[in-house]
Amino acid sequence: MRLAREGYTYVALALALAVLALASAPRCVAWPLVALAGLVVNFFRDPDRLTPGGEGLITAPADGKIVAITDVIREERFVQGACRRVSIFMSPLNVHVNRIPVDGIVRHVQHFSGQFVAAFLDKASEANERNAVVVEDRRGARILFVQIAGQLARRIVCRIGVGDEVRRGDRYGMIMFGSRLDLYVPEVVTLHVTIGDRTTAGVTIMGSYP
Numbered sequence: 001m002r003l004a005r006e007g008y009t010y011v012a013l014a015l016a017l018a019v020l021a022l023a024s025a026p027r028c029v030a031w032p033l034v035a036l037a038g039l040v041v042n043f044f045r046d047p048d049r050l051t052p053g054g055e056g057l058i059t060a061p062a063d064g065k066i067v068a069i070t071d072v073i074r075e076e077r078f079v080q081g082a083c084r085r086v087s088i089f090m091s092p093l094n095v096h097v098n099r100i101p102v103d104g105i106v107r108h109v110q111h112f113s114g115q116f117v118a119a120f121l122d123k124a125s126e127a128n129e130r131n132a133v134v135v136e137d138r139r140g141a142r143i144l145f146v147q148i149a150g151q152l153a154r155r156i157v158c159r160i161g162v163g164d165e166v167r168r169g170d171r172y173g174m175i176m177f178g179s180r181l182d183l184y185v186p187e188v189v190t191l192h193v194t195i196g197d198r199t200t201a202g203v204t205i206m207g208s209y210p
Contacts, residue, residue: 004097004174006157007044014040039092043177046097049202051169056209058189059168060199061101061145062181064090069195072187078108078134078144082187086206088199090179099202100135100170101183102143106160108134128180131156131173135166139209144184147175169202 003011014037021030051059068087075083090096111131129149134142147156158173160166175181185191189207193199199206 001041002046002048003041003044004046006155006174006176007040010040011037011044043092043096045095046171047095049099049169049200051099051202052205057168057205058101058143058183058185058207059099060088060201060204060206061183062088062090062098062199063094063096063201064088064181064199066193066195066197066199067180069191069193075144075184078132079142079184079186081142083144083184084187084189084191086183086185086191086193088181088183090175090181092177095201096174096176096179097171097201098145098147098173098175098181100160100166100168100172101145101206102135102137103167104135104137104143104165106133106162106164106166107136107142108132109158109160109162111156111158129156131158133158133160133172141186143186144182146182146184147173148180148182149175 018034018037021033065088066086067089070085072082072084074081113129131147132144134144136142147158149156155176160172166172183206185207189209191207192205
């Protein structure tokens with residue numbers, strides 16, 4: 001099983017504790033530590049994905065459940081125009097490696113300090129600690145995707161920078177231990193998802209250009 005590199009230390013520590021407990025501790029202590037090690041390994045798994053080909057597609061940046069879709073709004077800071085926002089909630093059981101939703105050039109990366117309210121709440125989009133990335137696609141449109149920390153999440157990882165050329169489905173970071181990712185797309189994009197749908201990063205088609 002492939003693991004995200006950010007998880008190597010956590011996985012090694014969890015497995016070491018589990019092995020030590022199995023060797024020397026009572027079962028009532030050992031088995032919970034074994035279960036915990038399994039959860040840590042599960043959290044940091046990083047499976048390969050087959051991203052669909054085709055022009056004009058926008059794929060999911062995260063695994064999880066769509067908890068909100070905001071119809072046409074104005075986003076002036078990054079998108080600088082009308083767009084739709086799709087919010088994906090990632091539980092601790094989801095793969096937390098995030099992926100690029102479109103081919104293009106990274107035009108902006110910015111981290112914001114903030115709170116750690118429950119990530120499934122709508123106010124988390126503006127209140128919580130978060131990291132925003134803007135990619136300009138081949139049409140010149142700006143796609144914004146924002147990693148948002150949750151109650152358990154205390155670390156946001158983003159491995160890309162301004163000027164990087166990225167491709168749809170590329171890994172670019174992760175959020176540790178339960179979180180949310182908001183995707184902002186131009187209003188002309190036709191959405192192919194609805195509230196309650198489950199998404200797979202790099203695979204699920206979120207929307208397409210007409």
